[in-house]
Amino acid sequence: MAKKVLNVEDDADIRTFVTTVLEENGYTPIMAIDGAEGMEKVKKERPDLIILDILMPRESGIKMYHELKLDPSFKDIPIVMLSGVSKRTFLRSQAALTEFGDETVPEPQAYLEKPVEPEDLAETLKKILG
Amino acid sequence: MKVSKILFVSEFEELWLDALQSLMALRKAGMNNVVFLHVISRDKVAMRRGAGYLKQEERKLKEIADIRFIDWAETLFEEGMEVVAHIAIGNIVPKILSVAEIEGVDLIITARRKRAKLEELYAGSETSDLLRRTVKPVLIYNYLSQSGKVGENPFERLLLGLDWSVSSEKILDYVLALKGAVKRVDIVHVVGEKDVAKISRMEVHKLERSNKKRLDEVCDILANERFDARPHLYIGKVEEQIQKAASEHRTTMLVLGAKRRSIWKEKWSGSAAHSLADKSDLPVLIVPAEVK
Numbered sequence: 098m099a100k101k102v103l104n105v106e107d108d109a110d111i112r113t114f115v116t117t118v119l120e121e122n123g124y125t126p127i128m129a130i131d132g133a134e135g136m137e138k139v140k141k142e143r144p145d146l147i148i149l150d151i152l153m154p155r156e157s158g159i160k161m162y163h164e165l166k167l168d169p170s171f172k173d174i175p176i177v178m179l180s181g182v183s184k185r186t187f188l189r190s191q192a193a194l195t196e197f198g199d200e201t202v203p204e205p206q207a208y209l210e211k212p213v214e215p216e217d218l219a220e221t222l223k224k225i226l227g
Numbered sequence: 228m229k230v231s232k233i234l235f236v237s238e239f240e241e242l243w244l245d246a247l248q249s250l251m252a253l254r255k256a257g258m259n260n261v262v263f264l265h266v267i268s269r270d271k272v273a274m275r276r277g278a279g280y281l282k283q284e285e286r287k288l289k290e291i292a293d294i295r296f297i298d299w300a301e302t303l304f305e306e307g308m309e310v311v312a313h314i315a316i317g318n319i320v321p322k323i324l325s326v327a328e329i330e331g332v333d334l335i336i337t338a339r340r341k342r343a344k345l346e347e348l349y350a351g352s353e354t355s356d357l358l359r360r361t362v363k364p365v366l367i368y369n370y371l372s373q374s375g376k377v378g379e380n381p382f383e384r385l386l387l388g389l390d391w392s393v394s395s396e397k398i399l400d401y402v403l404a405l406k407g408a409v410k411r412v413d414i415v416h417v418v419g420e421k422d423v424a425k426i427s428r429m430e431v432h433k434l435e436r437s438n439k440k441r442l443d444e445v446c447d448i449l450a451n452e453r454f455d456a457r458p459h460l461y462i463g464k465v466e467e468q469i470q471k472a473a474s475e476h477r478t479t480m481l482v483l484g485a486k487r488r489s490i491w492k493e494k495w496s497g498s499a500a501h502s503l504a505d506k507s508d509l510p511v512l513i514v515p516a517e518v519k
Contacts, residue, residue: 108289108293110286131311132311151300151304152293152296152297152300152310152311152312153311153312154311154312154313154326154329154330155311155329155330156309156311157304157309157310157311159304159309159310160309181293181294181297182297182300182301182304183301186301186304186305187304189304189305190304190305190307193304193305193306193307194307196307
């Protein structure tokens with residue numbers, strides 16, 4: 098059975114791009130347009146991997162990532178960050194959330210900065226999901 | 228009341244990073260969530276005779292907005308704040324209202340918005356339009372002020388214009404929620420010229436005493452919450468006196484109340500708060516009487 102990959106992304110063009118890459122590589126794409134819808138889809142669909150943008154409406158990828166990694170039911174789902182926000186900022190933001198009393202969370206399985214080449218995205222997914 | 232989530236509306240031509248940074252004073256009042264909104268005017272991408280919908284132009288403008296927001300958001304993320312962004316195409320006021328509702332913000336921040344002269348004559352400014360239609364507090368920056376710069380902490384010295392209506396109670400509640408960000412509060416009540424024109428001297432003194440008593444009561448409420456609050460009574464035209472008081476007390480922001488009015492009522496009877504929001508060089512915070 099094809100593995101399910103949830104893509105949380107507000108930009109329609111990038112959603113189309115990621116969907117195409119996923120389908121061409123034999124994965125089942127699931128889409129969410131912001132972090133709030135992303136959390137709903139995670140609970141409903143239990144994806145095998147999540148591709149996560151950061152700056153979106155309603156809930157950012159930074160908050161969603163933190164919530165997932167602190168939730169025992171979802172903390173083991175691999176996450177690939179795909180964003181225009183730098184990795185350095187992402188790591189600092191997670192550290193800042195920890196300072197405010199949350200537990201430390203692990204780094205994501207991969208961090209890709211936009212724009213990403215289709216081959217690089219496919220290869221990253223293959224490395225993680227096999 | 229609380230001020231934990233703010234909506235920062237920017238067209239990148241009028242509200243800059245310095246305005247955003249100046250709002251960080253609100254962190255001391257519990258603000259930890261920023262919503263960015265950029266609205267691309269429809270006439271930049273559509274409604275052009277013979278050209279159809281300019282999809283490429285839309286993509287380019289959205290990309291520019293996205294890059295700018297990411298740059299702003301990175302600083303806030305690194306401080307542990309939550310940041311979300313909306314980039315939309317359409318009319319600015321309805322988009323502000325809908326995003327404010329979707330995100331459940333506690334404060335809308337926008338620059339003063341003008342329209343073409345003829346349109347403004349009939350429909351008023353976009354700022355007035357927003358103020359008429361929202362039940363959320365709105366902070367209006369005047370990006371055309373002489374210095375062109377936003378002060379480091381606009382919440383440092385507030386001038387509260389109170390008229391003893393329901394709006395005044397709302398203003399007071401809202402300012403109490405800003406505790407931590409505010410250093411000094413000057414509470415001003417303006418007695419209208421007409422109110423004292425036809426009464427005896429004795430009655431003028433009575434009026435003065437009763438207003439001073441009310442001002443002192445408000446000061447006591449603020450002082451109990453450790454605000455440095457001072458009462459001031461002025462006589463004259465509300466708009467003029469508020470501006471005079473602001474200059475005398477080195478105010479950094481005006482805080483005024485407003486009732487929702489129809490466009491016609493607004494046009495003919497006017498509102499000092501809306502007028503100051505349109506004219507003052509200082510940032511103006513308008514707290515609607517209907518705010519929850």
